[in-house]
Structures are given as C-alpha cells and as structure tokens.
Amino acid sequence: MPLLYALLFLAVAEALPAEYKLLHGPDPKDPMQAHIYQLDNGLTVYLTHNAEEPRFYAEIAVRAGSKHDPQDATGIAHYLEHMLFKGSKKIGTLDYEKEQVHLDRIEELYEQHFVETDPEKRAAIYAQINAENQLAAAYAIPNELDRLYTAMGERGLNAHTWVEETVYKVELPANRLAQWAKVESERFHEPVFRLFQTELETVYEEKNRSLDNKSRVIHKAVQEQFYKIHPYRVTTLGTVEHLKNPSLERMYEFYNTYYVPNNMAIFISGDIDIDETIQLIDREFSLWERRELPSFPTYKEPAINGAERIEVNYPGEEYVLLAFRTAERSHEDAETLQILDMILDNATAGLINLNLNQQQKVREAGSYPYLLNDYGAQYLWGIPKQDQTLEEVEALLLEQIDLIKEGQFEDWIIPAIVTDFKKSVKQGQENNNSRVSSMRDSYLGFEEWSHAVRALDRMAEIDKQDIVEAANKYFNGAYVAGYRRDGEQDIPEIAKPPIDKIDIDASRQSAFFAEVMAMPFAEVEPAYLVPERDFTTRELAGGSKLYYTRNPLNDLFEFSIAIDIGSLTEKRLPVARELLDKSGTPRFTSEELKKEWYKLGTDFRMNVSDQETTISISGLDENFAASLALLSDLMHGPTTDDATLAELQSIIIARRDDALKDHRTIHEALYRYHRLGDMAYYRRVPSNEEVRALGREELLNLLSGLLSYRQTLSYTGSQTIEDVQAILAQHYPLPESPVEPPPYQVLEFTQPEKTQIYFFDKEMAQALVRIEYVDVPYQAALEPAVELFNDYFYGGMAGIVFQEIREARALAYSVGALYFNGRDKADYNYMVGGMGTQADKTPEAVAAFAGLLDDIPSSPERFAAAQLSVLNKYRTERLGFRSILGAVRGWERKGLTGDPRSWRFEQLQASDLDEVLEFYRQHVQGRPKLISITGDKSKMDLEALATQGEIVELGLEDLFAF
DSSP states (O other), X not given: OHHHHHTTTTTXXXXXXXXXXXXXXXXXXXXXXXXXXXXXXXXXXEEEEOOSSSEEEEEEEESOOGGGSOTTSTTHHHHHHHHTTSOBSSTTBSOHHHHHHHHHHHHHHHHHHHHOOOHHHHHHHHHHHHHHHHHHHTTBOTTHHHHHHHHHTOEEEEEEXXXXXXXXXXXXXXXXXXXXXXXXXXXXXXXXXXXHHHHHHHHHHHHHHHHTOHHHHHHHHHHHHHOSSSGGGSOTTOOHHHHTSOOHHHHHHHHHHHOSGGGEEEEEEESOOHHHHHHXXXXXXXXXXXXXXXXXXXXXXXXXXXXXXXXXXXXSOOEEEEEEEOOOTTSTTHHHHHHHHHHHOOSSSSHIIIIIIITTSSSEEEEEXXXXXXXXXXXXXXEOOTTOOHHHHHHHHHHHHHHHHTTOSOTTHHHHHHXXXXXXXXXXXXXXXXXXXHHHHHHHTTOOHHHHTTHHHHHHTOXXXXXXXXXXXXXXXXXXXXXXXXXXXXXXXXXXXXOOOOOOOTTOOOHHHHHHHTSOOOOOOOOOOOBTTTBEEEEOGGGOEEEEEEOSSOSEEEEEEEESOOTTTOTTHHHHHHHHHTOBOSSOOHHHHHHHHHHHTOEEEEEEOSSOEEEEEEEEGGGHHHXXXXXXXXXXXXXXXXHHHHHHHHHHHHHHHHHTTOHHHHHHHHHHHHHHGGGSHHHHSOOHHHHHHOOHHHHHHHHHHGGGBOOEEEEEESSOHHHHHHHHHHHOOOOSSOBOOOOOOOOOOOOOSSOEEEEEEOOXXXXXXXXXXXXXXXXXXXXHHHHHHHHHHTOGGGSHHIIIIIITTOOOSEEEEEEEOOSSTTSEEEEEEEEEEEXXXXXXXXXXXXXXHHSOOOOHHHHHHHHHHHHHHHHHOOOOTTTHHHHHHHHHHTTOOSOTHHHHHHXXXXXXXXXXXXXXXXXXXXXOOEEEEEEXXXXXXXXXXXXXXXXXXXXXXXXXXX
C-alpha cells in the first residue's frame, strides 16, 4: 500500500497540522476495526481497511431526506440529489461567469412559474425558460462528473434519497483516492444547478415509474393513512402537483440549510491507509463551512383508532398490507422487534413461512420492519389464492401475531435467528458496500458505533418473554389495513412540455477536469487467476467434476450441483421445482424440513433455467456435512401428497391469471416472443390444462431423477479440498454410470428483412421499449472490441445513450444499451437497448434511440475515456473468492482455456477508435430492428411511430401459452 500512495502525495503541499480528532478507535467487538474522526468543521469520517482488491468504496451521506422537504414543495430533497451530479462553478462548465447570467435568469423564471396560476402565462414563462436553457447550455458540459469518474475506472456511481437521508456513492481504484477527494470537495462546496429543465423531466419519468409500480401504489396509500401529520406520509418523489411546479430557489435554500459538514459524513472502506486518508480528507474538506442546523419539528401522531382501512385499485394481483406502529430505531426495543419480525418471517421457518406459505393457506405472505428515527412500523403482507378474500388473508396474518402474543413459538427459533443475523454480518464483512452500509446506518440513526457493533450481543440476551411482552405492547388491535384490489388504476396526467434538444459536444472539457486527470498516481497491474493457486478441479465418479476454491475470510460455505438440463427440454421442471419447496423427506414433513434447514443455518435453493438446473446450499462450514446429507435425502426421496400438489396447481394458475395483467410480465413476454417466436419462454411453458394434468409421482420422479445425470459440483468454503471430497464420499455418492444430459440447443433469433414493431396496448403511465437484433455466433476475438464499444456507447451517465436520450432530450429516466456476447460458444451475440419513457414521448424516444444505433457519433475524446475506463477496471478489479468458480465455468462454456483477461488486456491497450467504429459498422449499424413496445396507444402518435417500422399489435393469446 505505501507504494500506491508514494506518487499520490508528491503533488500535495506540505500537510497542515492535523485539525481533526479521533472519536472512536478500533473496537474489540468490531471486525472491521473502523476508525471514526471528526474535522473541526463537524464533518464526520468513518474509515475501515479492506485489502481484498486495490479499490475503495466511498459514500457521502447527508442527514436530510424527504421528511425535511418544505410542505408546499415536496420532492425537493430528491430533486437536489439529481442536481448534485450537474457540477459546480468549476466542474461541468466552460465559462461559469458567462453561464451564470443565464442560470440566474432561469432561476428567476422558475420562481415566476412557481407562483403563477394562469395556464397561458405559465406556458409563456416556460417558453422563456426553454429559450434561456439553450443559451446556458452553450457553456455546460453535461455529466462531466461522471466522465471524470468513468475515466478513473469507477463502478457504481450513484445516489439515493430516502426519508431521512441523501447518500452519494462511488467505487474507484485505490490509486485514485486523492482525485476522489478533490472532486467531491469541489462538488459539494459550490454546486451549480444547471440543466435543471431536462433533469426535471427525468424526475417526472421517475415518478411515472412509481405510478406503474404495484408495490409503491399500495405502500403510498398505507403510509398516508398511517401517518396523519408526519412528513413520512409523503413519498420521497413528492406529489405530482409539486413536481409540476418546481422552485430552484427553494432547492438552493434546502442545500444551504442541510448540506453542511456538521450534518454530513464520509464513509470509506477499501485498500486505504487510514492515517494518510484522514489527513487527505482534512486537507480537502476542511474548507466546508459549519452552519447551525434548524431544529426539526416534533410531530405527535394521533393514535391509530382500531383497524383503519384504505383501498386502492391496480390491475391484477390483489394484496393486503397491514401496518402496526412500533418503536423508532434508537428505542431499547429495537432489537427485540427485529427478532420478532424474523419469528414471523425469516424466509424459511418463521410462523408466516410455515403456517401460511408452506401449508399454502395463502398464495404468498411475509413481513418486514421499518424502524425510522421518529417512528417505527411492522408490516405484514399477503397475496390471496383464487376465490380467497383479502379479509381472509388479513385474518390469517393477524393469527400469526396472536401466536407470538401467546408465546406459541418454539424456543430454538430465537438462537437460530441470532445465528442468521451473525451469518449476514459475516457475509457483509466480505465487501466494501456492505461494510460502508453498516457504518452509514449507525451515523444516520444517531447511534454510537460502540453500541452498533454490540447489537448481536444484545440480541443474544433476548428471550421468549421479551418477545411476548413486545408483541403484546405493540400489537394491540390498532393498525392500518391496506387492500389493493384488482381494478383499473387512476393514473394522474403529467403532460409532455416542449423541450428543445441540447447539443452535447463530447470534446468539451473544463480546466478542472484537466487538472484532476493530470494528478499523479501509481499504476496498478492486473491480476489473473492461476489454476491450483486460486482454484482447483477434481474429476469425480462417472465423469462428474468438482470445482473448489477457498474462502479466506470466514467460515461460510457455498455448494452447488449443476445439471445440464432445464425447461427447454423438460418443461415440467419449473413446476417440479415449486413442488419441491412444499415437499419433505422420508424422515421429515415439509414444515419439519424447513425447521431443520434453519436450525443448521443453511439456505437451500433450486433454480431452473433454459438449459441448466442448479441445486445449492450455503451456510456455516461446521454444518456442511449435515446440510449435504439433508440435501441428499431430499433430492433422492422427496415426499408430498396429492392435496399439496392440487393446491399448488391452483396457485400457479391464479398467479398466471394475474401475470396476464402485469405490464412488466407482458412486456417481457412481448420482446421474448419477438426474438424467438414460439420458442420464447412464455410460449413453451405448460398450458393450464397441462399443469392441472401433472401427477404427483411423475413430478417427484422427475426431481429424484435429476441426480442420475452427470453433474458439476462447486464448493467455496474454509474446508480443504480433501475434506470436501471425504464429505462428498460419505453423504453424496455420485452415479457410476450417469445419464448424459441432452445436447446444448442454440435458439434461433428472428432476423427480419426490415425493422418491425410489436406493440401491446396497455393503460399505464410509462411505455416500455425494447430494441434488439441478432448478430454473429460468439467469437472470442470480438470480446475486447465489445467491451470498448459498450463503454463508448453506453458507459453509464457519460455514455452516448444516456447523454443523448436523457440529458439532451429528457426522453427517459432509465435507458441503456449493450452488445451481449453469447453465453455458450455456440450462442448468438445480440444487441439490446431498453428504456422507459412517458407514453406521449414514445415516438420521439424510439426515433432518437434507433437513430443513435444507426449513426453513432465519432468522438476521440469519448473513446479515450472509454479505453481508460476499461483498462482501469482490468488493472484494479479482482475476482472475489465467491466469483472465481462462476467465472472459470463461464470461460469454459465459451471454449476458452485459462484466464482470457490477460490477452484481452493486451489487445485493449493496443486498440484505437477506428477499431471500435469498424466493429460498430460490422456488427451494429444499419441492422433491421425488433422494436417491442408496451404502453397506452391512446397517448401516442401512432402515425409518427410507424415511421420507424411496421406496427403489429399483439394480444395475450399471441404471447402466452396459458
């Protein structure tokens, strides 16, 4: 590590005397050994060292979220999050002094627009905003922040806003720490909210997505009933009325009030030197000025009066959501409430899991807690079976609460839950994102770190009586019951305003950009996998094979059995997989089996894809042998009864009925059908009649017969390969003469002579758009060009797609495009683009996206950034121990030997823009396209859309076999 930092600090002036203090040193109960500091200006800094790869993950959190929004301008915190990506007086501008004249005028116009009520006058003001925005954009460099980080090799540049927080995040190579500090200090010190008009449209699109989200629809209704006066009642996105009427002035007021160092914290986990990092942060961030914070009002919620009810309509799946008021997250009952929630629903052996899901008394049910700073809530949810009422589901959920109040749960469950939490903590220690998340949660909850790291100790002290007392204290008949009924949804209108396209010049670059990129850093060399050092393979009986790699960090294992047969050749397998979840063994009923898994601390899963079935277990290595023996018992002799299968068949068919009303399922079926015709997944599944005709014995025999095939075994854990082989020999005998799996099938893509549009008409706020087309079969030699093209064309917020569709035209919130390599050496490569856009923008959005695919801009600057980004990732990204075996098997499927990244890296270094453009011309440009659109045609100009291709409107009977 010192070598990495040697060059970093050559360019830094002699350090000033330390102006920070250590708040909390390494704690014996803290496996991360976090250091917590505070600068003189009040900025809190959490640092932890993790040398798994030469990278670091950083977050900057603000203790301000949607609950701090002005009540007449909700959504401001979230708007502000978006605007903090627009730059500052130095980032994202060619000449801020000239730009400022227009930005000031835009702010004035938005304030006039904010107070004006006359529609015609508002439209006139908006036209002035549009014109002024064009003048300001002449000086703007859109997404220069992202371009900076992309060139450094970023991963996961993003942010989120919630009720009490706004968090900005990025992962970078460790040798770019000094650049990160310089950029972030400038970003938050003097931000400039440029390009507000197009970003406003982007937020509209995000709101549209929420209006089409069935979970958000019911949760919003329940929150508004649950909180009568507290700002928690308003969604983070704000109300539609306020979104239509934004105020830049109020946004700056929010920033100046809450974005102050004494209300913010930095969190970093990665390959860093703690002492050097805090000195760097002190130098760069001390210029932020402390300001007094306003006191947050105290909201005293009125008591919930019995069962308060609210209903909403949404097409398809019905749903009940119950909300009980509990305690805030700093309350002494917080850990007790967390364990109580897990007694209800731990995904395996909770009361809801066993009594409702396993016994199929409902289609599906569960629970989750929300413990916030001011109030807490416990939610229970359920989905009814066919002909089951929401009232009946509610009653069943309440029965599970009553069981806890009466102490009718087994004693072993509490220690098993504590073990479950310990597993989660151990696994979280393995990656920087989870490590930072735990530190961030402590800060945002105003929790001392010494208290946070002892949560498991406190949980271990909780007993049955504590749970019963908490249940009787908080679950006393006062709750909110939300029903989502199958019906037409009332979707508020958000009109498409006129916006002139912003011209984006990729050659623009600020002086600050050049300064940051010129900062010295020590280069890192790539690291590749070496057989027998990083992983081992062993031939087993009957041609089966074991892949092994060691877990160097903890005692958690993962073990999987892969069999090369899936739903493509055996379409009954998905139904059999669901029946397995309701099955037992000769020794255990299905409910008893779930308890055994949970007692062992082991997760069992079976997944079925087109051409592979995977059976896996994961948990504590001390229980690997017992877990494998249980897996073997289950797979060799699953047991169930006819009544269980009959109930499952009814649930599957009811779920399918709801899927026919779900826009996302319909859209997936539409583009799969467009791509593959009758070989598409939803066209080749068993019909409802075929599902009803399936017999118990045929499905159980199908499951037990899987282990007669040749298999690929994978183990990642702390045991030696010799110990693993001994355990396999004792508990999992392999067939000496296995059945050969069916040959691999290559699915043929539709290849039209000209672009065609498949359209499904459905009332919704957004339209979902998919554009794709097939290319050549997989070629290993193309991989470097594919990587460069993807980063050049898509490349996150700095890529061409994002810039042209979202930033320049405000046509979509989510938009992306990638060229995919075939999964297998015989599979086809294909190009995919997708976006969600407001329905009335669809023709314009499709034309713009298709135009980009056919006429990609040539930009040496973009290519240089893309190449640097890809090379930096090769240099600094490492395959974590949990990813090694999957990567090795993926390479083998493509017919590759050894780690192909070594020769790819050499080719990437020698590549140039002409090679990328030649790849584009040969494999992307000018191809007839399959355009699939799901949306409300009454809101679209279909004549304009038809200029992109012939429109073929399809119905459910075309897309589904049921």
